[in-house]
Amino acid sequence: MNYSSFKSEDFLMDPAFVQWIKQDKYNDFWENYQKKHPHQALEIQRARLIIQAAATLPVAPLSDDSRIGMWQNVQQKVVSNTAYEAEVPTRHTPFRSWVWWAAASIVLVSGWLGWQALRPPQAVSTAYEQLMDQTTAENQKLIQHTNASNRPMLISLPDGSSALLQKDSRISYSAQEYGTSKREVLLSGEAFFEVVKDPQVPFYVFANELVTKVLGTSFTVQAYEADREVNVFVKTGKVSVYTNKEFETRAKPGKPEKEAVVLSPNQLITLHRESLRLSRIAMESSKLRVPQTQTSFEFDDTPVTQIFKLLEETYGISIVYDQQRLSACKITASLTDEPLPEKIRLLCQGLGASYTISDKSIHIYSNGCN
Amino acid sequence: MAADQPLHDEEYVLWQRFKSGDQEAFALLYEQYVGILYNYGYHITPHTALVQDAIQDLFTDLWRTRQNLSDTTSVKYYLFRSLRRKIHRLSETYQTLQSIPESDNLPDIPHILSQEALRIEKDTQEELIRQLQQALTNLPERQQEAIRLRFFDGFELREVASIMQMNEQSVRNLIQRSIKKLRQAFELLPVLMFCHQFI
Numbered sequence: 001m002n003y004s005s006f007k008s009e010d011f012l013m014d015p016a017f018v019q020w021i022k023q024d025k026y027n028d029f030w031e032n033y034q035k036k037h038p039h040q041a042l043e044i045q046r047a048r049l050i051i052q053a054a055a056t057l058p059v060a061p062l063s064d065d066s067r068i069g070m071w072q073n074v075q076q077k078v079v080s081n082t083a084y085e086a087e088v089p090t091r092h093t094p095f096r097s098w099v100w101w102a103a104a105s106i107v108l109v110s111g112w113l114g115w116q117a118l119r120p121p122q123a124v125s126t127a128y129e130q131l132m133d134q135t136t137a138e139n140q141k142l143i144q145h146t147n148a149s150n151r152p153m154l155i156s157l158p159d160g161s162s163a164l165l166q167k168d169s170r171i172s173y174s175a176q177e178y179g180t181s182k183r184e185v186l187l188s189g190e191a192f193f194e195v196v197k198d199p200q201v202p203f204y205v206f207a208n209e210l211v212t213k214v215l216g217t218s219f220t221v222q223a224y225e226a227d228r229e230v231n232v233f234v235k236t237g238k239v240s241v242y243t244n245k246e247f248e249t250r251a252k253p254g255k256p257e258k259e260a261v262v263l264s265p266n267q268l269i270t271l272h273r274e275s276l277r278l279s280r281i282a283m284e285s286s287k288l289r290v291p292q293t294q295t296s297f298e299f300d301d302t303p304v305t306q307i308f309k310l311l312e313e314t315y316g317i318s319i320v321y322d323q324q325r326l327s328a329c330k331i332t333a334s335l336t337d338e339p340l341p342e343k344i345r346l347l348c349q350g351l352g353a354s355y356t357i358s359d360k361s362i363h364i365y366s367n368g369c370n
Numbered sequence: 371m372a373a374d375q376p377l378h379d380e381e382y383v384l385w386q387r388f389k390s391g392d393q394e395a396f397a398l399l400y401e402q403y404v405g406i407l408y409n410y411g412y413h414i415t416p417h418t419a420l421v422q423d424a425i426q427d428l429f430t431d432l433w434r435t436r437q438n439l440s441d442t443t444s445v446k447y448y449l450f451r452s453l454r455r456k457i458h459r460l461s462e463t464y465q466t467l468q469s470i471p472e473s474d475n476l477p478d479i480p481h482i483l484s485q486e487a488l489r490i491e492k493d494t495q496e497e498l499i500r501q502l503q504q505a506l507t508n509l510p511e512r513q514q515e516a517i518r519l520r521f522f523d524g525f526e527l528r529e530v531a532s533i534m535q536m537n538e539q540s541v542r543n544l545i546q547r548s549i550k551k552l553r554q555a556f557e558l559l560p561v562l563m564f565c566h567q568f569i
Contacts (some may be wrong), residue, residue, distance in 0.1 A: 008549070008553065009546055009549040009550065009553075012549055013542065013545065013546065015526065015527075018520075018521070022524065045557055046553065048504060049498055049499060049556075050549065050552055051521050052499055052501075053499045053502035053503050053506060054503075054517050054518065054520075054521035054522050055521050056499065056503075056523055057503055057505075057506065057507075057518070057522055058404070059378065059409045060407075060408060060409045060412035060413065062404065062408040063407055067404055067405075069398075070404070070422050070425060070426050071400055071429075073426045074400070074426050074429045074430050074433070077426070077430045078430055078433050078434070104507075112553060124445060143419060143423050145419070147535070156417065156418060157419070158417065158419070158420070170404075175423065175460070175463055176463050182441075255421060265562075280450060293561070325565065352502075354507050356416070357403075357416070358411065358418060359418070365507075367500060367501070367504060367505075
């Protein structure tokens with residue numbers, strides 16, 4: 001191969017060159033080549049830097065919880081369709097790599113889950129499972145997220161809305177229908193929702209015996225299976241709530257929806273699950289995890305690090321960024337009830353930064369401001 | 371983790387074990403590839419739930435159809451190709467896949483090159499890599515994807531072509547176009563050095 005007329009882009013397309021940079025192959029050849037062709041040093045240096053830059057791009061982080069959760073979902077799907085044995089056969093093949101240990105711990109967890117899934121159904125299934133059955137009966141593909149950790153988990157929904165899922169909580173929605181014909185989520189446990197406004201397609205949360213309907217707002221629903229109450233707290237906008245029964249028999253199109261109880265900002269409503277009675281109670285007596293801040297974020301030439309800190313405290317999600325590099329960045333912005341992912345997008349747009357959002361953290365990549 | 375190497379014995383054995391229904395091998399495959407698959411998927415669409423769903427589907431199908439799978443030459447290549455298809459199919463059902471606006475333009479920078487550039491200090495080199503990475507994330511989606519597959523994930527050109535369902539020459543063109551744009555980042559270098567003197 002005659003490389004003497006090569007420019008950086010030609011070197012980049014040459015497999016032997018790439019292997020040299022990435023895997024230290026053909027060292028002798030290339031070192032010798034560089035000595036003999038000093039006029040190409042700049043081209044070679046550029047090609048090298050481009051490969052290095054591409055090879056060290058930041059990786060979108062996948063949290064342990066997601067990794068394990070996804071594996072559990074795979075196991076569950078596999079269990080429900082084939083005679084997948086729940087118990088993992090013990091083997092005595094000596095595996096030395098750490099990978100095996102990591103995998104082994106997953107198998108243990110999933111083995112247990114598999115066993116759970118194979119257990120005969122209990123006499124009374126939970127409200128959440130009943131709701132899921134109704135949905136799956138219609139041949140729907142559900143996407144489910146489970147938060148088994150102690151920290152809140154940020155779930156981005158397909159329409160840009162978000163749910164901050166608290167611990168021991170599950171949420172699911174239809175892969176096909178969500179965002180197109182309707183926006184419906186099932187919840188067990190607690191979540192804070194920030195819903196993108198769309199008057200044409202109302203957003204519904206089905207949680208235990210309560211249905212919450214909104215057009216675009218932020219609110220928290222708390223509906224743990226073991227609790228005797230379901231709570232809904234409104235932070236911004238207006239929210240209608242119904243009991244399941246009321247929802248099923250509610251007015252047909254054209255008729256007024258009499259049964260709905262309408263809530264305004266900072267109002268809390270409680271459904272007593274046994275009597276199915278709704279009552280408003282004082283906010284202080286509830287233990288709802290509503291992001292505790294003002295409803296709007298007004299920033300006037302505010303250091304962006306301060307804004308990130310405020311968002312971290314408000315949502316309980318960690319935001320990872322280079323403090324030093326961003327220390328000179330200031331932003332003037334008015335954020336209200338946009339979902340958190342949208343807030344981050346707007347801020348990054350202002351910064352000229354890029355970002356990644358995962359369940360547990362948000363990463364900001366920026367070169368800083370000068 | 372180079373795809374341009376023949377299938378290792380270890381990988382071959384693992385694949386055979388998996389195909390014969392060994393759940394341990396299945397777990398190992400998952401553990402080994404889930405991270406890089408997620409990273410790849412994430413850069414096709416930032417919709418994390420969709421990517422996770424596609425990966426779940428991928429592994430579920432992998433297990434279900436394991437007996438029909440061939441002795442693939444590269445497990446990694448096979449998984450990447452399948453994941454890409456799944457993501458595109460799923461995003462049709464979601465119909466809300468938000469694509470990153472395609473911008474072909476990097477800021478125009480005056481073309482000043484000097485021999486100074488050869489004497490690159492370490493700091494400047496790191497700064498330059500950051501600039502390049504920034505420029506990389508501003509490339510149009512398909513260019514980014516090709517560059518990532520080739521230089522980040524280590525696939526050969528023909529594998530990149532097959533994963534992206536293009537012919538090899540088109541991938542070549544795609545990568546060359548993006549390199550041209552990345553080269554503009556180098557023109558920042560003298561400017562940077564200039565700045566350093568005044569800060």
